[in-house]
Amino acid sequence: MAKENFTAERIKSYQCEQGKQQTIHWDAKIPGLGLRVTQTGTRAYIFESRLFGKTIRITIGDPRSWDLGKARAEGGRLKTLINQGLDPRELKAEAQAAHEAKAKAEASRTVTVGEAWGVYLEERRPYWGDRHYQDHVKKAQAGGQPAIRGTRGRGLTIAGPLHALMELRLCELRPAVVEAWAAREKVSRPTSTRLAWRLLKSFLSWCAEQPAFAPVVEGNPAKTKKTRELLGPAGVKQDALQLEQLPAWFAAVRQIFNPVTAAYLQTLLLTGARPGEVLEMRWEDVDTRWKSLTIRDKVEGERIIPLTPYVSHLLAGLPRRSEWVFSSSIASPDKAVKPISKPHQVHDKACTVAGIEGLTLHGLRRSFASLTEWLECPIGVVAQIMGHKPSATAEKHYKVRPLDLLRRHHEHIEAWILKEANIEYSPDLPLSTRLQLVASA
Template identity: 60%
Template structure:
């Protein structure tokens, strides 16, 4: 077999005829016109154009490409380009990595430009759900939910649900969620439902902060959070402090009207709100398993701390024990699988009978704290029962009140409220056999 030269002027014919000699793992045929260019052949018959030079005292070898994909002229041009880079001290491999990184960044930017607010919002909820409570997660879902669903309750006579304040933004491209767009949204929502829109705005602001840190979405949002706008905040207005609460003198009329409600679960729920001091949603989600009759405790699922245990006071115990068991929830709905709806209408009707204006369900929780001042109960005790965060260093680090100590104060407050309301109640009677009437 004739000896194959190691260097020759490459031609299409020579490239075609070049082969790896038997017994060798590879062979090179170097070009005389472009000295850094060679054809590399392997025993399998594969042939590629190869570049070789020296950079910073070390051999640098790069594959240009398969001879079937590259013409000889194109391979010589590429070898020349790589030679110029090496002669200038530039590593072609590093340049390639930078180029690929730039291409990837451009592709990510293009993808981010196309993503909608709804797509990013769904990713945001999936990412943050392990760190949120159920109430916080459901708020995000409800505020972005589409309307138009048939419903019997909670629609104020419309018969269909109303879209959440964030829903109009969900179909927009994320890149178009600019400060002017958010300000225009705040103007619209602030005119009709400012309270829920303020919550939506706070959630939107946190969402955009998350987008600015996420590699898939940061290219679509500006560095400065577009929701942090003075005009948007002003358009939504300031929340008005609520002051609705029962006066001591109103207790007899309120109890008489609420006890006259024909639905026992609604009646017990409203009385429980006043006597337990829980948030309306917390008490509504009470399960039978949350009642510990041995140690007379109630486990309240707290939106702040996760859960808290408060005393199961005698009157509340009798109220709850007298309710029928229709599933896991104490205040069960008709099907028993979910809690009943909040009895806003029933309470409003009772308040009208008692000539009490503007008292909300949350106002009953506020009444618990207000009425406790008549007995000068320790503020920390009331805060612990209601699930408020401690407001002082001593409360945070040096006050750990057991259930029995809370019960001492809580039962005293319950007895005083019932006395002021004229409710005759024997705490010694069997739970569930309650016979209480307004005086």
């Protein structure tokens, strides 16, 4: 088709040739500038040229948005770029990518720590156990909600250590801010703050790997020497029952007025489970037929351990008020019966009666592991019952202990502990006559 000098009138008059899908009319003034008219009447300025032996065609835009002067200027600009060996399409893609990156960087500067924390929890939840996930939720919770227990008499839930950081913009979370937070929080709750700090470090490392957050996270603001020194190392606790303390401890615990609490504390010692794991036990987890307990394990998800005779006796005497084995007699605000709170104070009073100092609930788990040393029980058996990860290649890959083998060792451990506590127990006797406390010599 012959070229013509474009004018406004000619632009309006150009039509698509009959029988074709589209027709391109070329401008005689700017080489490569054309007007494409489709069979449906759609019009657009285009530019066509050759670069490195290949034809390239670029759409400029609709004549209603581009007047003829601007279209010719754009055609001239594109021709200049091609003469320089540059592909306008690549330049446009690079400019668009740079613009989008800048826009994302600007947007990320407005993201709060709480918003990023929510994304972090949602993405990582499939890889965590429920207990680990709940740790993250509780450390960042707002608090101030009505509660009937666990609030030290305040009646309201307490804000988690990380809550103070949640409203900050992520770009504002600098080392000095984290250090000031650590110095403030460690005064009232050093242990909880130390755990929150570890969670915060992992969160910020994750942020540094995410395209949406990396532009505003410089390194890891929580990993500073000053923060580490402020919080100090986690203390190594040594509290555990001594062999000669067993009679006094059992006598004091069995005198606790609440039978649920008394059974809970004894179950802790005789299973070596974590305090929270025992509280989460449901009646469906207690299998009296196959004599097993299913424990909600924070490491592996769950583990199955033997239901030993004396523990079975303790559980058989508990009221079935709800799905929870160790259920509270007090309903929560939503009318649901939930597990009892961890009975720290009740246990402390029982230990005072027994003349034992500094024994914590987790110390009962430590006691189980320590007392098995007297029996020279295989360390892998104890670890499997307690839910510790195997620490050797043989334990990880070659030793598989079925429940009946664990039961043999576990029942032996329980019988020995009861004997050392001067408690006679026979599973063959009726419930009312099985148990008696034998006065120590």
